Amino acid sequence: xxxxxDLYYTENHEWIFVEGKKGTIGVTEHAQKEMGDIxxxxxxxxxxxxxxxxxxxxxxxxxxxxxVYLPVGGKVIAINQDILEQPxxxxxxxxxxxxxxxxxxxxxxxxxxLMDDEAYAHYLEEGK
Amino acid sequence: xxxxxxxxxxxxxxxxxxxxxxxxMPVQYTSIIEEHQTVRKQCGLFDVSHxxxxxxxxxxxLKNLNYLITNDISQIAVGQVVYTxxxxxxxxxxxxxxxxRLGENEFLLVVNASxxxxxxxxxxxxxxxxxxxxxxxxxxxxxxxxxPESEKVLNxxxxxxxxxxxxxxxxxxxxxxxxxxxxxTGYTGEIGFEIYLSPAKLEEIxxxxxxxxxxxxxxxxxxxxRDTLRLEKGFCLYGNELSxxxxxxxxxxxWTVKLxxxxxxxxxxxxxxxxxxxxxxxxxxxxxxxxxxxxYKVSKDKKExxxxxxxxxxxxxxxxxxxxxxxxxxxxxxSELDIIIREKPVKALVVExxxx
Numbered sequence: 001x002x003x004x005x006d007l008y009y010t011e012n013h014e015w016i017f018v019e020g021k022k023g024t025i026g027v028t029e030h031a032q033k034e035m036g037d038i039x040x041x042x043x044x045x046x047x048x049x050x051x052x053x054x055x056x057x058x059x060x061x062x063x064x065x066x067x068v069y070l071p072v073g074g075k076v077i078a079i080n081q082d083i084l085e086q087p088x089x090x091x092x093x094x095x096x097x098x099x100x101x102x103x104x105x106x107x108x109x110x111x112x113x114l115m116d117d118e119a120y121a122h123y124l125e126e127g128k
Numbered sequence: 129x130x131x132x133x134x135x136x137x138x139x140x141x142x143x144x145x146x147x148x149x150x151x152x153m154p155v156q157y158t159s160i161i162e163e164h165q166t167v168r169k170q171c172g173l174f175d176v177s178h179x180x181x182x183x184x185x186x187x188x189x190l191k192n193l194n195y196l197i198t199n200d201i202s203q204i205a206v207g208q209v210v211y212t213x214x215x216x217x218x219x220x221x222x223x224x225x226x227x228x229r230l231g232e233n234e235f236l237l238v239v240n241a242s243x244x245x246x247x248x249x250x251x252x253x254x255x256x257x258x259x260x261x262x263x264x265x266x267x268x269x270x271x272x273x274x275x276p277e278s279e280k281v282l283n284x285x286x287x288x289x290x291x292x293x294x295x296x297x298x299x300x301x302x303x304x305x306x307x308x309x310x311x312x313t314g315y316t317g318e319i320g321f322e323i324y325l326s327p328a329k330l331e332e333i334x335x336x337x338x339x340x341x342x343x344x345x346x347x348x349x350x351x352x353x354r355d356t357l358r359l360e361k362g363f364c365l366y367g368n369e370l371s372x373x374x375x376x377x378x379x380x381x382x383w384t385v386k387l388x389x390x391x392x393x394x395x396x397x398x399x400x401x402x403x404x405x406x407x408x409x410x411x412x413x414x415x416x417x418x419x420x421x422x423x424y425k426v427s428k429d430k431k432e433x434x435x436x437x438x439x440x441x442x443x444x445x446x447x448x449x450x451x452x453x454x455x456x457x458x459x460x461x462x463s464e465l466d467i468i469i470r471e472k473p474v475k476a477l478v479v480e481x482x483x484x
Contacts, residue, residue, distance in 0.1 A: 036144075036352075037161045039441035040419050040448075042470075058470065060419050062160040062441055063352050084417070 007095070008071060008111055009120035010053075015095060016071040018111065026099040027059065027068060027090065030124055035061040038087045043079045043101060050074065050103075052110045057100050059090065072110035074103035132177035133269055133327045134334055141348055149242035149367075151178040153351050160352035164443040167316050167357055170345030171275030173337055174354060176322070177330065180244030180265040184235040188257035193227065193235055196254060196393060198376060200386035204229050209296040209311055212384050213376050214239075214247065215394035219401055220372035221379065223247050224364065226313065228298060236264075236309075236324075240366045254393065269330035273337060274320030274357075277344040282321060284340040286310070290321070304336040315354060317361035317482065356440050359449065362411055362481030368422055368437045369409055369451055375401055378453065380409050380481070407434060407453040411481040414467065418474035420450035425468040426476075433458045436467060442483060449483050450476075 007015040013031035017024045032038065040060035050056050055067040056076070079101050083089050090098035105111075115123060129152040138145065143154035154175065156163060166172045184193055194201055199212035206229050214222045223243040228236040239247045248263045255261060273282060279290045288301040288310055298311035306329045314320035325333060338346060355365070364370050364379055375398060376385050385398060414420060420439030425432055439450030450467070458465060461480055466473035 036156060037159050039161075040417070042417075060441075062356060062443075063155065065419075065421065 007117065008114035009117070009123075010069065010071045010114055011123065012069050014068060014071050016111075016114070018105070018108075021105050021108070022077070023072060023074060023103050023105045024099050025071060025101050025103065027094055028120075029094050031066075032091050032094045032098070035059060035064065035066055037062045038090045041083045041087045041090065041100070043084065044076050046076050046079060048076045050076075052107075052113075059087075068100065070103070071114055072103075072105050073107060074105045076101050077104050078102035130178070132175055133330045134175045134177065137331060137334060138175065138348075143348075143350060146351070148178065148351055149240075151241055153178060154348070155352045156350040157348050160350070160356060161443045163347060163349045163353035164356050166345065166347045167275045167318060167349055167353060168444055169276070170347075171273060171277040171281055171318075171320075171341060172347050172349035172353070173334065173341070174272040174274065174349050175270075175330075175334070176272050177269045177327065178241035179270050180239040180241060180247070180263070181268045181270075181324070182237040182239060182244075182248055182251065183260070183262040183264045184237060184251075185231075185233055186257070186259040187233060188255075188259050189233040189235060192255040192257065192259050193237075194389060195391060196251060197225075197227065198385040198392060198394065198398070199227075200389050201227055201229065201235075202389075206231055207297055207299065209298055209313055211296075213370070213379075213381055214250070215376070215392075215398070216250075216372055217394055217397060218372075219375040219394040219397035221366075221370045221374060221376060222250060222372060224366055224370055224381075228309070228311070238270075243366065266327070268324050269327040271323045271325075271330070271334065271337065272314055272316075272320060273323065273341075273346075274314045274316040274318045274349075276319055277341070277346070278318070278320045281337065281341040281344050281346060282310075285336055304333055306333055308333075315363060316357040317363070317484070318357075355438075356443055359438050359440055359451070360442050360444055360482065360484040362451065362483060364409075365438060374409075374453070375405065377402060378405050378408050406455055408456055408459050409437070409451055410454050410459045411479050411483055412450055412452060412465065412467075412476045413479050413483075414448035414450070415475040415477055418467065418469040418472075419448045420452075420467045420469070420474075420476070426452050426454060427466045427468060427473065428458045428464075433465065439467075444484050451481075454478070 426434035
């Protein structure tokens, strides 16, 4: 399972990669597997503001509709246009080309409430 | 939750299991889209042992059964299968089922898993005379092999003449040495067969069929693909398109209602409602971005005009499609409507069924 070390993780299986105040966000390998064939992604608009753990996107697989929540609060500064046309990228590469949005993080302290890769791996183990 | 005799096989195959009307069933083994394509292009094996079987026999069997259902079985031959709604006195659909004519006065009804108990009670309460009704659901396992290669696969295992078997016919014989009832039926719109046999032999036969199909691209298929396959063909699913709240006219099943029959339950109500219903079942395609789901509202010019009963991404068409009950005056082919997805109107077009 892909658990890159530089990412933070949420209990709802989102990840965030942080560079300065910029955060790139997506869903984890575990999440994409749970959802199955992803056929539709709905993203917010650039400039939209969200609080930590707000629902900001919707991912639909053949069978189910899943909300995606923001790991930390912030303003959307970019969205991944490619996944609107090719939602299956989220299945194929959830932590690379399947990213969802970039945000400008409003409060870096909120990162402290998230899990690092070890804690997330442990969390997944417990859930089994 | 109830389990079929193949539960352990599904687990070993790594299936994702879900609660399906009180049954713990495989929704997918690998990927719904992949399994869907397998059935359309090669063949796939389904465990459908959750379906119910009600045995119906006796000197008054034909008369009683024809009184219970809307279709007419008086003209069908032994070895033939008929699809029919089972209606209540108001003409609402209690269930949709297959009737197998096993003998002159002997029938097998194959009913939806979630309706077994309801159907069985209803039938027992509405028969009289020389008649035996038995719920044999736990005496039958059921497999479905569906897809263009299905006949070749089964030919390796049985001497039943499959090539001669017409659509909606069945035969009894041996398959891999076991007694089976095998019919040219299914729920995918592909050439395919349904196989009824003793639950004790189910696991063995499952493996025999998988082995026989290895050179033909066979794969186990879950309920997820079963749903997308039937939706592309516009087939009704009980609990989605069919319920006691709709009648066969609305559901597009008028071909299954034989008003020439002397009498049957719901006949008066169905005669009366023949023109007097508002909403009809129609197929639609989503034009904008969005996937329709059961329960979503349909509107036209901001007025609510219907409700989605089934919807999905169609793996064959690579479009988003659905079925909906729509007000008659907006239900014509080509009519433009909005599906309300997460409070936003998403454009859709009424199209002819089947989609594929």
